[in-house]
Amino acid sequence: MATAYQRIRQRKVFYLLAIVLLLGTAYAHKLLVIDRAASRYDISETNLGKVDMGGSISRFVLSSFRGPLVCGLWWEVNSLQDKHDYKQLELILTALTKLQPHYKGPWQYQGWNLAYNVSVEFDRIQDKYFYVSKGLRWLANGEEVNRLKLFDPNSPDELRTIGDPEMRSLVGQYLSGKMYFADEKDTYRPLLHLSCIPLYQRLPSSLRNNPEKLEQFKSQYPRFVRRVRKLQNIPEGDDDTLNRDLLAFLEEYKDVPCLWKDDDGGGLKLANDPWPRWPNMADREHIGKVADKEIYQDGLDIARMWYEFSTEMLPPPKTELSEDVSPQESKYTRVHKHMHSMVFRAKPAQTQARSAVELYSEGWPEEAQITAEKANSMWHELGIACNLDQPQSKIAELTAKAKQFMDKYKENAEEQRGPSIFLKDTNPSEYENALKNYKALVFMSNWARLRKTCRFDYWMETTGFLKTDVYREAARSKYVAEERYSDWPVSIANYQRAIGLLSIGFRKPMEVHDQLALRLSLLAPGFPSVLIQVTPTVSNQLSVYGTDETVQRDFLDLQEKYMRTIARNLAPARLQAEYHTWVLKQALSNSLLTAATPYSLCFPSIFIPSDVVVNIDWVEDLVENERGPFDDLISPSVKVDRTRDKISNKK
Amino acid sequence: MMFAAFNVETNFPDLQRMWEYGELWLRKAGIGSVIILFIWGLWFILKAALRDGKWVPYGITGRLDSEGSGNNWRARVFWILLGLTGISFAVGLAYFFYQLFVTGDFFDPFDIVKKDNTPVTLITHAIINFFCGLALLTLSIEFLFDVFRFSPRRLVAIARFSIKEAIRRKVLWVFLILGVVILFASWFITTDKKADQWQQYINLVFYVVTTMVLVTTGILACFSLPTDIKQQTIFTVVTKPVQKLEIMLGRILGLVFLMTLILFIAASISLIYVARGVDPEVAKTIRARNVANGALRFREIDEQGKTIFAERGRSSIGRVWEYFQYLAGGTSQEAIWFFPNLPAEIARQDKVLVESTFDIFRTSKGGDKVEEGVPVQFYFVNSKKWNNKFEEYRNARDPKTGLPLTPDEKARKFGYYELPKPARVYDEGEPTRVSFPGSIMADSPPGAVLEVHINCRASSQYLGVAERNLYLLLQEGNWVWNFYKGMIGVWFFMILVVILGTVLSTYLNAPISLLVTILIIILGQPAILKYIDEQAQPDDPVNRPGGRVFESAYRLANKENMVTQLQDSTATRAVVALDSSTRYFFKLIHAALPDVDIYDRKLFVAEGFSIPMNEMIAAFLRLVMYSFPLLLLGYFLLSGREIAN
Numbered sequence A: 001m002a003t004a005y006q007r008i009r010q011r012k013v014f015y016l017l018a019i020v021l022l023l024g025t026a027y028a029h030k031l032l033v034i035d036r037a038a039s040r041y042d043i044s045e046t047n048l049g050k051v052d053m054g055g056s057i058s059r060f061v062l063s064s065f066r067g068p069l070v071c072g073l074w075w076e077v078n079s080l081q082d083k084h085d086y087k088q089l090e091l092i093l094t095a096l097t098k099l100q101p102h103y104k105g106p107w108q109y110q111g112w113n114l115a116y117n118v119s120v121e122f123d124r125i126q127d128k129y130f131y132v133s134k135g136l137r138w139l140a141n142g143e144e145v146n147r148l149k150l151f152d153p154n155s156p157d158e159l160r161t162i163g164d165p166e167m168r169s170l171v172g173q174y175l176s177g178k179m180y181f182a183d184e185k186d187t188y189r190p191l192l193h194l195s196c197i198p199l200y201q202r203l204p205s206s207l208r209n210n211p212e213k214l215e216q217f218k219s220q221y222p223r224f225v226r227r228v229r230k231l232q233n234i235p236e237g238d239d240d241t242l243n244r245d246l247l248a249f250l251e252e253y254k255d256v257p258c259l260w261k262d263d264d265g266g267g268l269k270l271a272n273d274p275w276p277r278w279p280n281m282a283d284r285e286h287i288g289k290v291a292d293k294e295i296y297q298d299g300l301d302i303a304r305m306w307y308e309f310s311t312e313m314l315p316p317p318k319t320e321l322s323e324d325v326s327p328q329e330s331k332y333t334r335v336h337k338h339m340h341s342m343v344f345r346a347k348p349a350q351t352q353a354r355s356a357v358e359l360y361s362e363g364w365p366e367e368a369q370i371t372a373e374k375a376n377s378m379w380h381e382l383g384i385a386c387n388l389d390q391p392q393s394k395i396a397e398l399t400a401k402a403k404q405f406m407d408k409y410k411e412n413a414e415e416q417r418g419p420s421i422f423l424k425d426t427n428p429s430e431y432e433n434a435l436k437n438y439k440a441l442v443f444m445s446n447w448a449r450l451r452k453t454c455r456f457d458y459w460m461e462t463t464g465f466l467k468t469d470v471y472r473e474a475a476r477s478k479y480v481a482e483e484r485y486s487d488w489p490v491s492i493a494n495y496q497r498a499i500g501l502l503s504i505g506f507r508k509p510m511e512v513h514d515q516l517a518l519r520l521s522l523l524a525p526g527f528p529s530v531l532i533q534v535t536p537t538v539s540n541q542l543s544v545y546g547t548d549e550t551v552q553r554d555f556l557d558l559q560e561k562y563m564r565t566i567a568r569n570l571a572p573a574r575l576q577a578e579y580h581t582w583v584l585k586q587a588l589s590n591s592l593l594t595a596a597t598p599y600s601l602c603f604p605s606i607f608i609p610s611d612v613v614v615n616i617d618w619v620e621d622l623v624e625n626e627r628g629p630f631d632d633l634i635s636p637s638v639k640v641d642r643t644r645d646k647i648s649n650k651k
Numbered sequence B: 001m002m003f004a005a006f007n008v009e010t011n012f013p014d015l016q017r018m019w020e021y022g023e024l025w026l027r028k029a030g031i032g033s034v035i036i037l038f039i040w041g042l043w044f045i046l047k048a049a050l051r052d053g054k055w056v057p058y059g060i061t062g063r064l065d066s067e068g069s070g071n072n073w074r075a076r077v078f079w080i081l082l083g084l085t086g087i088s089f090a091v092g093l094a095y096f097f098y099q100l101f102v103t104g105d106f107f108d109p110f111d112i113v114k115k116d117n118t119p120v121t122l123i124t125h126a127i128i129n130f131f132c133g134l135a136l137l138t139l140s141i142e143f144l145f146d147v148f149r150f151s152p153r154r155l156v157a158i159a160r161f162s163i164k165e166a167i168r169r170k171v172l173w174v175f176l177i178l179g180v181v182i183l184f185a186s187w188f189i190t191t192d193k194k195a196d197q198w199q200q201y202i203n204l205v206f207y208v209v210t211t212m213v214l215v216t217t218g219i220l221a222c223f224s225l226p227t228d229i230k231q232q233t234i235f236t237v238v239t240k241p242v243q244k245l246e247i248m249l250g251r252i253l254g255l256v257f258l259m260t261l262i263l264f265i266a267a268s269i270s271l272i273y274v275a276r277g278v279d280p281e282v283a284k285t286i287r288a289r290n291v292a293n294g295a296l297r298f299r300e301i302d303e304q305g306k307t308i309f310a311e312r313g314r315s316s317i318g319r320v321w322e323y324f325q326y327l328a329g330g331t332s333q334e335a336i337w338f339f340p341n342l343p344a345e346i347a348r349q350d351k352v353l354v355e356s357t358f359d360i361f362r363t364s365k366g367g368d369k370v371e372e373g374v375p376v377q378f379y380f381v382n383s384k385k386w387n388n389k390f391e392e393y394r395n396a397r398d399p400k401t402g403l404p405l406t407p408d409e410k411a412r413k414f415g416y417y418e419l420p421k422p423a424r425v426y427d428e429g430e431p432t433r434v435s436f437p438g439s440i441m442a443d444s445p446p447g448a449v450l451e452v453h454i455n456c457r458a459s460s461q462y463l464g465v466a467e468r469n470l471y472l473l474l475q476e477g478n479w480v481w482n483f484y485k486g487m488i489g490v491w492f493f494m495i496l497v498v499i500l501g502t503v504l505s506t507y508l509n510a511p512i513s514l515l516v517t518i519l520i521i522i523l524g525q526p527a528i529l530k531y532i533d534e535q536a537q538p539d540d541p542v543n544r545p546g547g548r549v550f551e552s553a554y555r556l557a558n559k560e561n562m563v564t565q566l567q568d569s570t571a572t573r574a575v576v577a578l579d580s581s582t583r584y585f586f587k588l589i590h591a592a593l594p595d596v597d598i599y600d601r602k603l604f605v606a607e608g609f610s611i612p613m614n615e616m617i618a619a620f621l622r623l624v625m626y627s628f629p630l631l632l633l634g635y636f637l638l639s640g641r642e643i644a645n
Helices: A004-040 A053-083 A086-099 A104-121 A124-145 A165-182 A185-196 A204-208 A211-220 A222-231 A239-252 A284-290 A301-312 A341-360 A367-387 A392-408 A409-416 A421-426 A428-453 A456-466 A469-483 A488-506 A514-520 A529-534 A548-597 A616-624 A636-650 B016-053 B075-104 B119-147 B152-168 B170-188 B194-230 B244-279 B344-348 B367-372 B390-394 B408-415 B479-505 B510-523 B526-536 B547-557 B572-592 B600-608 B614-640
Strands: A147-153 A161-163 A505-509 A538-542 B289-293 B296-300 B307-310 B325-330 B334-339 B353-355 B361-362 B374-382 B417-420 B424-426 B432-436 B450-456 B459-467 B470-476
Touching: A053 A086, A053 A239, A053 A367, A086 A124, A086 B194, A104 A124, A124 A165, A124 A185, A165 A185, A165 A204, A165 A341, A185 A222, A185 A301, A204 A211, A204 A239, A204 A505, A211 A239, A222 A239, A239 B390, A284 A548, A301 A341, A341 A367, A341 A428, A341 A456, A341 A469, A341 B307, A367 A456, A367 A469, A392 A409, A392 A428, A392 B170, A392 B296, A409 A428, A421 A428, A456 A469, A469 A488, A469 A548, A488 A505, A488 A548, A548 A616, A548 A636, A548 B361, A616 B479, B016 B075, B016 B119, B016 B572, B016 B614, B075 B119, B119 B194, B119 B244, B119 B390, B152 B170, B152 B194, B152 B244, B170 B244, B170 B367, B194 B244, B194 B408, B194 B510, B194 B600, B244 B479, B244 B614, B325 B334, B325 B450, B353 B614, B367 B510, B374 B459, B390 B408, B408 B417, B424 B432, B479 B510, B510 B526
Parallel strands: none
Antiparallel strands: A147 A161, A505 A538, B289 B470, B296 B307, B296 B334, B325 B459, B334 B450, B353 B432, B353 B470, B361 B459, B374 B417, B374 B424, B374 B450
16 A cells, blocks of 8 residues: 555556646657648648748737837838838848748738849949849858648658749849849949959959969959959050959959858858749759859850740740630749749740840850850750740641631631631531631640740740851950940951941852842952952842841941941041132132132131031041941941930930 | 847937927926816815815815924925916916907917017917926825925835845846846857848847836836735834835935846846857947037029029928938939037148038939949038038149148038039948048037038939938947947846836736836837827828818718818717817827937947937936836825825
8 A cells, every 4th residue: 555655656657647747748749740740731830931940939928019010110111211220121121021022022022122123222332242142142141941842642751842933933023133234233243243252262362462373363263363354444465554443343342242151160061041042952963063164154144044044933934825824823833923934934945045145245255145045046946845846837827727717717816716606517528627726726726825025036046046056256356346436447457347347147058040140249349349259149139037136236236336337447647638629629619719809808817617617526426327238238228316316315 | 230220210329319309398397287186176166165164275185284384385386386376377368368359369388489489479489388388287286295395215225125125026037137138149140141240149139138127127117015005004104203205215315226226237148149159350330429410401593593492302202201302313402511619620620521421312223334333422511601602712823832722621612512523322222431531520610510512423323321321431430339338228228218217116916016117118109100190180181181080080981082182061070179189189188208219329339330429318208207106106105005105
């Protein structure tokens, strides 16, 4: 018989065991049953996005006071924005995102606000760049926090990550916008390189007294060096000035936000809030390459990756073009709410093509050609995926069918309506035929609309030409011509070569018999045009590529630069000629006046001013406005637009 | 970038304007006393007539008869004061109606006398002040009698008792909060920019210490007395020969002492934490600048060629936040800061530094030169010496040597100095630093005022200026002492909460006292106080269309928007009149609320500016003035409670 004390102790032990057993069972039940069920029915917190312990605790503690507090904080945010108190604003917004982590508003609003509104309030470039990067980091953080994890029995861990395509694409959009369209883009681009290079590699104090190391740095980051050179307007070959300005640049912008920690040991550790951001920062293999390979340090390349990342969330494109092609969301897919899905789908390929254009213009023809080839294949794949790439014969057949339907059922065609159902009862075979024709009409309508929406033809033609050796050589010559703009004969020769080569893509190829005739004519001495020597096989008609207004504008730009260089080269000689003519005119007018006036002896040196002042500027303008190599080909509307732009710029 | 944005929006009290504030306070307190005495008088007459027939008043609390009816001088003093107040009230009312009906002016007793007013008005105002003081004295005479009967020993005993009680309630656990903050604060301090570290640390510790101290104080103050009453432990005190006022003041003193100790320890720990936490490079830049602030005015030449002085700049850029006033670039517009009472040693300095921060509103980007800022010219003028003889100034030469005078000599001779070339000013950037020779103020006649003129030279750009954003650097202060001065602001706030909580808990139960205290503190926030103040201002259909509560309700009911003209009818006139009269209600509310923003000095500490001592003394005086009516209220409430009798 146990004593009272023993009984109490036994009871306590029993209670303890019971507690452990109950809690253990409850915990096991939670793990094995409740968590799985929550995951299966998508009702756990991870289904809303990334879980943050601090934020969850604060929300739990605040309970129903969260609402008023959030209202107050938003009020404060607006007030701080008015007062330009950005430090405090950031703190409040951080608190807001802790309280409302899965409300995308603060993330999107502040990302845009910091990158576009706050950054422009500052005068100094490093401050502007800091807030641009801050906005983009903010947006990227928001995107990461709002990646849902939904139950998917087909995934290895039964969870599939679903992100927000809009937020992802915004990162790409803001990044490319700031790095390639902002007024400060020429400074932002080298700064982006600095952000990717660890501080210990670009430390000016270590490079300044070590020429070998400086040369090694320059050879490792040639794009960065070239961008700095262009920014500082340093001529090619002036290495002393370049070295001095490069070191000054590295010193001035030493403290830009960086991808890596400021680690004296020289190791590569990601910073706490790294910049720039890639969609998958956990991909250490890719991130590891960034420090050394410049190709990964480009804004457009990073933007393309974000666009690709955003299109992952889209539902697969509908390939049956004879039906409705609007994308439909499902559990695992999302549709961009503010952009046509075709435009959205084309963003990665479009950015890749832009990247090729930029590389060409910055004088990297080999890399640009590779990029253009990839862009072309991306557009091609997009065309196949969306069923936009159709054989000519099929298009002709469907066009004929569509025309038949339009001719026969005009009203239905205008209203995008199929054949009447009554026709099915009265004339089934005619109905079948009309239905096929109607489907052809819908197909053609969708096909044309989708191609037009994403400018499929333009990009296919452009990237198709960009990837050719002809374009590469043309771009090389154009770059040399622009770089050596003050060395007129060299510049003109290179412009001529570039223009000649570009004409191959800009104009249609000549028919065979015309080519033969032309080649024969070349045997005759003194043929006037140098351009025809270089591009002997093109006709005087525009190619498909050449008919696009964007292309025509680019060619007009090129022509203007070329004519300006010619004008500067020819102007002194022309001025002399003009001056002699002008003197002759003066003398003639004087003598006529002398003969006609009895009092002429009183005014022997009378001067009749010409309406034109003969000087070098006037002569340059005269030469510049002479006919250029593309004048006959460029559409008048493009020229009119250009003239209007010039006038408005002068105003 | 350190110490970049020092935008002081709070109108901190200073000793020079304290007289004006004191006068306004006296008016409010006096008129409030008249209203209370009037209500009490009505209640007393009704009570005498209907209940007990006692027609002789023995004070508001009715306890002056306890002194014995034979030689009750205190009661007689009260009767005399009450009679005089009644007479002055009647005179005041007659004057009010005389003004209203005979001269047609609505006499507002809250319009403070100005220095340039006519002597008649001055006398009128002096009489009103006297009447108000009389009413306040009548109301508070019993309180004052009791104050003179204080026993310091009893007061200290009660204070000790309240300290022990608070410690037994585990008040010291509050330090745990500080410990947690110190452990995890680094999570919230971003290190994007080292220069911002100091501000972030200061903001964090001030937020934490203020919240920690105020919450603890509020709970202790509101729960102390009601718990005693509820647990009946107060009987052990009230059965002793202790005054009711001593019970209240003893508790207040005890809590203030205890919380002061806690605040001091918390502030010291925070200081050590901050000093150790910031980057060594940042630590070197911590400052506490003693500066001289001036009064800002604007000058420009109008279309007729006349010079106009204005309190506000004429150029508007349409920004909602009106802290900055804008000067149009490339025009004659000038902002002028007047520094009337500069210390004499300024004249002995070779160079006097002037720091300023501006806001730039650009109407064009300014091309490549955007990075070079906006050119702004600075002129320095000694008002008593400069006589606008520019030609003479520019060609001044030494009579002996015939050489041109140096800028320092010119400044001494003419009392004028201008920068050799305009300074470059950056938007959201570092402060602009310029200097002028101190000799400009040398050999000045008495009453010389230093004027700093600025003029924006960039056409199409607007330069935003604010009074506090240009200052003369006098000397460097001690930043540790400045940190503690910032904490003294928190201390003032804490005293306010102690008094509020204790006074409210004399009548309300503990949770309600706490809620009311919180409510008063919330209503005392600058944004809300500003809103209430706007409602208390005369009607302004242009800037505040739609009226107040009644007019808004009428417009809502009739589906009319805020700016449409109301139909002229008896009903609308009645509504508008009723609506206009509500401003006095808002005035009353505004007078009853504390301006808690004047105790928040963390901006000065964070941005490296020494908190002026005269402003601290003025803030303390404001606290005393606000507390007096509260203590009076607490005295009457406690006296009226059954437990205390």
